[in-house]
Amino acid sequence: QVQLQESGPGLVKPSETLSLTCTVSGGSISSYYWSWIRQPPGKGLEWIGYIYFSGSTSYNPSLKSRVTISVDTSKNQFYLKLSSVTAADTAVYYCARVGILIGYYNDYWGQGTLVTVSS
């Protein structure tokens, strides 16, 4: 059973960089795409971007100038960095695997981690 676990600081100061790690267990990070998705408190889901195990990426244009997603296959981990954060970046951040049996979809999700942007 594939499991994902987000980790990182729960509080980030405005203008600083949010950094999160997603650790994948129960399966290899290879041969899949991996997504970051966020959800502001009381609101809907927003796709941030994905990375393929080989390192190719795609980002949401609304965040593209501030987002970097990277992967370390040796550690079975992938990462999110979001720079110049503001209060609008306060959200629960989820990592998810992109399933590929038919099209693409998010089949395994982490439990999510709340990141609050505040001084």
Added chain:
Amino acid sequence: EVVMTQSPDTLSLSPGERATLSCRASQSVSSSYLSWYQQKPGQAPRLLIYGASTRATGIPARFSGSGSGTDFTLTISSLQPEDFAVYYCQQNYNLPWTFGQGTKVETK
């Protein structure tokens, strides 16, 4: 960007009733790339349906998906107490991948 619009925003039903949730895309989406998720308070979303109509592993048969092009539907044939939650559709056909705003299914 493909805008996904779900309707209604809130659906008030009783256990045992049929729920029909709609998801409309602003442009045509391949049905292979349309998925549905259920989210309960304090939990991560859970995959229900992928490829517009294929149930994910462990999902009860009362959940079904249909549709093509720009119009997709999630149907819950007979609501169980554990089905009251928020439901999201997502298209993974065109970048950026986008979610609908969600439909809350609440107890009447």
